[in-house]
Amino acid sequence: MSKDDESWLWHKRIAHINMKHLNKLISKDFEIGLPKIKFEKNKLCDACQEGKQVKVSFKPKNIVTTSRPLELLPMDLFGPSRTMSFGGSYYGLVLVDDFSRYTWTLFLAHKSDTFGVFRKFVKLIQNKKNLKIVSIRSEHGKKFENKDFNLFCEVNGIEHNFSAPRTPQQNGLVERKNRSLEELARTMLNDSKLHKYFWVETVNTACYTMNRALIRLILKKTPYELFNRRKPNISHLHIFFANALCLIMEKIN
Numbered sequence: 001m002s003k004d005d006e007s008w009l010w011h012k013r014i015a016h017i018n019m020k021h022l023n024k025l026i027s028k029d030f031e032i033g034l035p036k037i038k039f040e041k042n043k044l045c046d047a048c049q050e051g052k053q054v055k056v057s058f059k060p061k062n063i064v065t066t067s068r069p070l071e072l073l074p075m076d077l078f079g080p081s082r083t084m085s086f087g088g089s090y091y092g093l094v095l096v097d098d099f100s101r102y103t104w105t106l107f108l109a110h111k112s113d114t115f116g117v118f119r120k121f122v123k124l125i126q127n128k129k130n131l132k133i134v135s136i137r138s139e140h141g142k143k144f145e146n147k148d149f150n151l152f153c154e155v156n157g158i159e160h161n162f163s164a165p166r167t168p169q170q171n172g173l174v175e176r177k178n179r180s181l182e183e184l185a186r187t188m189l190n191d192s193k194l195h196k197y198f199w200v201e202t203v204n205t206a207c208y209t210m211n212r213a214l215i216r217l218i219l220k221k222t223p224y225e226l227f228n229r230r231k232p233n234i235s236h237l238h239i240f241f242a243n244a245l246c247l248i249m250e251k252i253n
Contacts, residue, residue, distance in 0.1 A: 007039045013237040015209035016048050016187045030215060030222055033235025051187025064218060065098065069227050070129060072098035074137040074174040077114060077144075078182075085200040092203060093117055094181065096174045100226035101216050103177055105207045107200050115148040122156070135159035137171055181206050192241035205240050 001009070010022060019039040025031050026039075066072050079091035089107035093114060096103045104125075106117045126132060136153070138144040140162050153160045163171040184206035185199060194202075211223045212232035224232040238244075 003037050004040070004042065006035060006037060008045075009239070010034065011039070011045065012191065012239045014213050014234070015184045015206050015240070016045065016051070016191070017184075017209070017213055021213070024215065025213065028215075028220070030225075030231070031212070032231050032233040033237075047187050047191035050190045052183055067099065068131070069097050069099050069102070070125070070131045071134045072137065073133060073135075074098060074171050075118075075144075076138065076171060076174040076178055077111065078178050079111075081199060083196040083199060086197050087200060089200055092200075094174055094178055095121070096177050097223070097227060098173065100223045101173075101214065102211055102223040102227035103181075103207050105181065105203055107203075111143050114143045115146070115152070118149075119152060122152075122158075132156075133158050135161060137161045137163065137174075139163050139171055177210075180210065184210070188240045191239075194241055198241075202240065209237070 007019065007022075011017070011019060014022065019041040022034070022039040025034055026036060073095050075093060075095040077091055077093050081090050081092075084090055085107065087107070088109050091108045091111055091113075093106040093108065094103065095106070104121065106121060108114065108117050122133060133156075136158060138160070144160075145162070149160065152158075181203055185202035188202045188205060189196065189199065192198075192202075211227075212234055213222065215222055216226060219226060222232055
């Protein structure tokens with residue numbers, strides 16, 4: 001395989017992240033498994049042209065306001081999707097760890113399922129990390145501002161902060177994550193030619209890749225490394241919905 005073909009192969013494997021960013025990952029040795037080649041954009045990617053039509057510039061936050069993972073989790077709900085997912089979902093709940101920028105995407109069929117999905121997530125992630133969530137941040141609205149949320153936060157010692165009405169920039173971190181996830185998912189869906197009801201799979205893949213390939217500039221590490229204290233290994237990545245062969249072994253009696 002030529003270096004040019006290998007460059008474009010990894011561009012697709014890492015959720016269509018731009019070549020300039022891939023070179024940055026190589027130069028600072030942020031990843032395990034990424035080939036040491038120069039990534040050059042010598043042509044246009046049709047899927048990127050279709051999926052990344054809108055470009056919005058945001059200045060990165062130049063201070064660190066939290067000191068450890070799970071100290072603050074901004075969250076936001078997006079949807080409903082026009083298309084029901086393969087698994088029956090219409091909505092997505094996005095949570096971002098403020099310290100590491102590690103991101104989770106959870107999916108639900110109804111907006112009223114938000115609290116139940118959040119409660120399961122909290123129990124799972126606190127047990128996994130052996131850390132307590134200190135505070136969460138969300139917008140106002142019945143999906144977040146209700147008796148179930150209030151009681152759960154009170155019992156578990158979680159401070160629930162709300163962004164001011166009509167000021168989404170106060171919860172800008174997770175709002176930007178939503179847009180990035182949507183953009184990358186749309187691009188992969190265009191490239192794969194899959195039906196739109198696979199949107200959950202593309203959003204999940206985009207989130208998985210972003211955690212391992214984006215960089216928290218001020219801390220000079222990926223979200224994965226900041227959250228898990230080890231560098232991510234991306235050697236296993238393949239193009240989303242790439243053709244594959246499956247070997248079916250003969251039944252052994």
